[in-house]
Amino acid sequence: MKIKFIIAFFAITWLTLVVRVFFLAVESNTYYERLSYSNTIKNEQIAPVRGEIVDRNNRPIAINKLGFKIQLRPHLRLKSNIENFNEEIDNLVRLIPVLKKDNLIKNYIKKDSYYNHDFIDIVHFISYEDIMPVYSILSLRENINIVPAPKRYYPYGEIGAHAIGYVSRANKKDIQNDELLELIGYTGKSGLEKYYNTYLQGKPGQRYVKVNANNQEIEELSYESADEDRKLTLNIDIELQKYISSLFDKKAGAVIVMGVDGAILSASSYPEYSLNTFVSGISYEMWDKLSNSLDKPFTNKLVNGLYPPGSTIKMGLALIYITTELDKSWTVDCRASMPLGKRVFRCWKKRGHRQTGLIKAIRESCDDYFYKGSLQVGIKKMSDGLMRYGLGKKTGVDLPNEFIGIVPSREWKRNKYNKPWFIGETVNTSIGQGDFLTTPMQIAQFTALMATSKLPTPHFAKYIGDEEYKPETTDVLTADELDKLPLIQKSMYEVCNHPRGTATHYLSSKVTIAGKTGTAQVIGIMQDIEDRVLEHEMEYYTRSHAWFTSYGPYKDPKYVVLAMVEHGGHGGSAAGEIVSKIYNKLLELKYIKE
Missing domain, CATH: 3.40.710.10 (DD-peptidase/beta-lactamase superfamily)
Incomplete structure (x- = not known):
C-alpha cells in the first residue's frame, strides 16, 4: 500500500512539473512576445485637427488658430533630476514671460507618475507670435518638446454665439463618454459645435515607432494620417446675422430668419457673449456677471x-x-x-x-x-x-x-x-x-x-462635408x-x-x-x-x-x-421695425426679388 502511495505522489509531482514547463515554454510565449513587442514598439495616436465651420458664402465662422503646446519629459521631479526640472521651468518663464510658473508646475504634477513615459503637456496653448522668438532655443533642449496645437477661434466674436456654440477643454465626464477627448483635449460644449462635435473632431491617426529601453525613438515603422479638417457649411449668412445683431441693440430676446423649407439664414438669442472667452476658460468675475444677469445671456432662447x-x-x-x-x-x-x-x-x-x-x-x-x-x-x-x-x-x-x-x-x-x-x-x-x-x-x-x-x-x-443636408x-x-x-x-x-x-x-x-x-x-x-x-x-x-x-x-x-x-x-411696436428692416435687408441682399 505504501509503495502505491509513493508511486502516486511522484507521478502527480512530475505531472505538475511537466504541465508547468509546458505552460512556461509554450502557452505563455504569446503573452511574453506581446509584452516584448510593447516594450519595443510604441503606438502613438495622432490628434485630428478640428473641422472648420463656414457660412453659406464660405466665410469662416469657427476656425483653428495656429499655435503650439509645450511638453516636458516625465520623471524630472525625482531627486536625481529635480535640478533639471527647476532649470527647465525657470528657463520657460524667463524666455516666455506670459507663462505662470505655478501653472506649469501644477500641470506637470497632475500627469507625472512612474507609469507615464510620455512627455507631459505643461502649456496647452501658446500663440505662434509668442513662441517663434524662442523656438530655436527651446527646440535644442532634450527635456522640452514643442508640438503644433491649433486653438479654436471665432472671428465674429459674439455674433450668433448661441447658435454656433463654443469649444472648451474636455472634463472627466466628457472623456468618460468619448476616450478620444483625452488625446484631443477640447470638445464642443454648446450650439452647433456640440451638436456636430463627433463629425467636426474627426478620427485620430496612428503612428508605430520602434523604441529602445530608454523609450528613445529609433525608427518609424508605419504612419496613418488622421481623418481631419471636416468642413461644416451652414445656411447662415453671417453678414445678415451681424446686421440683425446691430438692430437688436441692448434688447433681450430672439430673432429667426428661416426659409419656408426650414433652412436658417440667421438665428440669434440676445444678449450674446463672446465665444472666444470660453475657449481657454472664463474668469470667475465674468462668469458671475453673466450667470447673475436677469437677461439670462447663457440661455439659448431659440430652443431653451x-x-x-x-x-x-x-x-x-x-x-x-x-x-x-x-x-x-x-x-x-x-x-x-x-x-x-x-x-x-x-x-x-x-x-x-x-x-x-x-x-x-x-x-x-x-x-x-x-x-x-x-x-x-x-x-x-x-x-x-x-x-x-x-x-x-x-x-x-x-x-x-x-x-x-x-x-x-x-x-x-x-x-x-x-x-x-x-x-x-x-x-x-x-x-x-x-x-x-x-x-x-x-x-x-x-x-x-x-x-x-x-x-x-x-x-x-x-x-x-460634401453631402447636402436637406x-x-x-x-x-x-x-x-x-x-x-x-x-x-x-x-x-x-x-x-x-x-x-x-x-x-x-x-x-x-x-x-x-x-x-x-x-x-x-x-x-x-x-x-x-x-x-x-x-x-x-x-x-x-x-x-x-x-x-x-x-x-x-x-x-x-x-x-x-x-x-x-x-x-x-408685438407690433416693439418688433415691427426690426422685422421690417430685416425684410429690406433680404431684398438688398437679393434673397427676395423686388
Whole structure:
C-alpha cells in the first residue's frame, strides 16, 4: 500500500512539473512576445485637427488658430533630476514671460507618475507670435518638446454665439463618454459645435515607432494620417446675422430668419457673449456677471427659452375652430369682456371689437372671438390640433438639448399635477396664456406651416462635408384644413396691410408680408382692474413679451422672419421695425426679388 502511495505522489509531482514547463515554454510565449513587442514598439495616436465651420458664402465662422503646446519629459521631479526640472521651468518663464510658473508646475504634477513615459503637456496653448522668438532655443533642449496645437477661434466674436456654440477643454465626464477627448483635449460644449462635435473632431491617426529601453525613438515603422479638417457649411449668412445683431441693440430676446423649407439664414438669442472667452476658460468675475444677469445671456432662447406664445397661435386655433365645430362665417359680438363663473375674461380692446368674424378676429387680435370659440370647440380638439401643427414637441432643429414646451390639456395637467381641468384654463389657452409655453423656434416652424401648408424641419447645416443636408418637410394638415388655409393667410395679410391691422402702422417693409403680433403677459392682471396700466408705464421686468412672426413675400412665401423682444410690450411696436428692416435687408441682399 505504501509503495502505491509513493508511486502516486511522484507521478502527480512530475505531472505538475511537466504541465508547468509546458505552460512556461509554450502557452505563455504569446503573452511574453506581446509584452516584448510593447516594450519595443510604441503606438502613438495622432490628434485630428478640428473641422472648420463656414457660412453659406464660405466665410469662416469657427476656425483653428495656429499655435503650439509645450511638453516636458516625465520623471524630472525625482531627486536625481529635480535640478533639471527647476532649470527647465525657470528657463520657460524667463524666455516666455506670459507663462505662470505655478501653472506649469501644477500641470506637470497632475500627469507625472512612474507609469507615464510620455512627455507631459505643461502649456496647452501658446500663440505662434509668442513662441517663434524662442523656438530655436527651446527646440535644442532634450527635456522640452514643442508640438503644433491649433486653438479654436471665432472671428465674429459674439455674433450668433448661441447658435454656433463654443469649444472648451474636455472634463472627466466628457472623456468618460468619448476616450478620444483625452488625446484631443477640447470638445464642443454648446450650439452647433456640440451638436456636430463627433463629425467636426474627426478620427485620430496612428503612428508605430520602434523604441529602445530608454523609450528613445529609433525608427518609424508605419504612419496613418488622421481623418481631419471636416468642413461644416451652414445656411447662415453671417453678414445678415451681424446686421440683425446691430438692430437688436441692448434688447433681450430672439430673432429667426428661416426659409419656408426650414433652412436658417440667421438665428440669434440676445444678449450674446463672446465665444472666444470660453475657449481657454472664463474668469470667475465674468462668469458671475453673466450667470447673475436677469437677461439670462447663457440661455439659448431659440430652443431653451420658454414663453407664453400669446396671440401668435391664434391663426392655428382659428383653423382648428373652422374645421371642427364652427363655420367659417361664425361671428361673436365682442363687448370687451366675457363673464365665466366667478371670473371675467377681458379683450385687450377696452371698448371691444363688436361684431367680429374670423378675418377680423385675427387681423385685430380679438380675444373674445377665441374665448367663445374655445368654449364651443373644447380643449381636446384645440390641444390635439396644436400638437399636430408642431407645438408641444421638438422641431428637430440641429441644436442640442431642445425644449418641447407645453400645450396644455386635460391629460397633461393630470400627469403633471394630478388635478382636474377647469373651463377657465381652456379660455386662457385660446389666447396663448396660462400654462401654454413655446420656444421661438417652434413659432417660426408653426409660421412656415401657415405660409405653405407644410411643416419644415428647421436646420442650420447646408453641407456636411460634401453631402447636402436637406431634411424633408411634413404634411400635417387635413384636406379640410388645406381647403380653408387661404382664409388664415388672408387674415395674416390684413394684420400687416389693413388700416386696422395690429402691425400695419409699425411696418416699413418694402416687401409685402403677412404675419401675426403677440403680447404675452409676464404677470397676471387682477380681476377688479378694468383700466390696465400701459406697458411702458410698468416696471421693465413686469412688462409683457412682444412677439411678431411673419412670412414674405405674401403671394410667394420664401422666408419666415420672427422677432421676440422680452418685456417689449406690444408685438407690433416693439418688433415691427426690426422685422421690417430685416425684410429690406433680404431684398438688398437679393434673397427676395423686388
